[in-house]
Amino acid sequence: MTTEPTLGVILAGGLARRMGGGDKPMRQIGGRTILDHVVERFSPQCDALVLNANGDPGRFAAFDLPVVADTVADNPGPLAGVLAALDWAAENRPEIKWVVSVAGDCPFLPRDLVARLHEARMRENAALAVAASGGRTHPVIGLWKVALRSDLRHALVDEDMRKIDRWTARYPLATVEWPAVPVDPFFNANTVEDLSEAEGLAKIAG
Numbered sequence: 001m002t003t004e005p006t007l008g009v010i011l012a013g014g015l016a017r018r019m020g021g022g023d024k025p026m027r028q029i030g031g032r033t034i035l036d037h038v039v040e041r042f043s044p045q046c047d048a049l050v051l052n053a054n055g056d057p058g059r060f061a062a063f064d065l066p067v068v069a070d071t072v073a074d075n076p077g078p079l080a081g082v083l084a085a086l087d088w089a090a091e092n093r094p095e096i097k098w099v100v101s102v103a104g105d106c107p108f109l110p111r112d113l114v115a116r117l118h119e120a121r122m123r124e125n126a127a128l129a130v131a132a133s134g135g136r137t138h139p140v141i142g143l144w145k146v147a148l149r150s151d152l153r154h155a156l157v158d159e160d161m162r163k164i165d166r167w168t169a170r171y172p173l174a175t176v177e178w179p180a181v182p183v184d185p186f187f188n189a190n191t192v193e194d195l196s197e198a199e200g201l202a203k204i205a206g
């Protein structure tokens with residue numbers, strides 16, 4: 001249940017170098033792709049959902065989601081995926097003023113992610129909100145205001161902004177903490193070893 005219409009974006013535009021390339025979200029955990037896990041947890045929290053990925057969108061056809069590519073070239077990092085989603089919302093769903101981003105390699109996302117991010121940014125009168133667990137923030141998991149899309153484009157294109165934290169530091173930012181036990185909801189699979197660890201975690205994740 002969201003407080004305001006919200007577009008969800010699953011970021012899958014990275015190069016997965018630590019896993020030897022390919023699409024991390026298409027790797028399997030517990031007999032299903034990580035993307036299946038992400039969609040199952042995230043989709044009910046959003047009013048619309050898109051997948052941010054580059055290259056042939058046909059490889060994700062089974063998910064029946066709009067696939068939105070980066071509009072800034074050369075894989076400049078996750079902010080490019082956030083910008084693509086903010087632009088998609090403005091152009092396709094003008095009634096939606098907020099976007100929540102998640103990483104496509106996080107199979108155990110909280111089921112109250114969107115609600116708690118909104119709650120915190122309203123309580124703190126912030127323009128943005130970011131998720132944290134175990135005392136660490138997860139800059140790619142956040143709530144973004146569609147109205148900031150021109151600022152973000154300017155930062156990415158003209159200032160060569162790469163680090164999410166450097167950009168969010170310009171705005172009032174709420175941080176929302178989730179418990180990291182028994183399973184860190186922001187565990188992400190970067191390596192083949194992480195995939196084996198995730199097999200065990202999947203058995204205890206709520």
Ligand SMILES: Nc1nc2c(ncn2[C@@H]2O[C@H](COP(=O)(O)OP(=O)(O)OP(=O)(O)O)[C@@H](O)[C@H]2O)c(=O)[nH]1
Pocket residue numbers: 011012013014015016017018019024052053070074075076077078079080081082102103104105140190
């Ligand atoms: N759209 C977009 N998303 C990106 C880009 N780089 C990383 N991401 C996404 O940001 C999130 C975190 O990415 P990382 O795990 O740090 O990077 P990665 O490229 O996926 O993996 P490594 O190459 O192993 O670092 C993931 O959801 C990625 O798909 C990019 O250039 N464009």
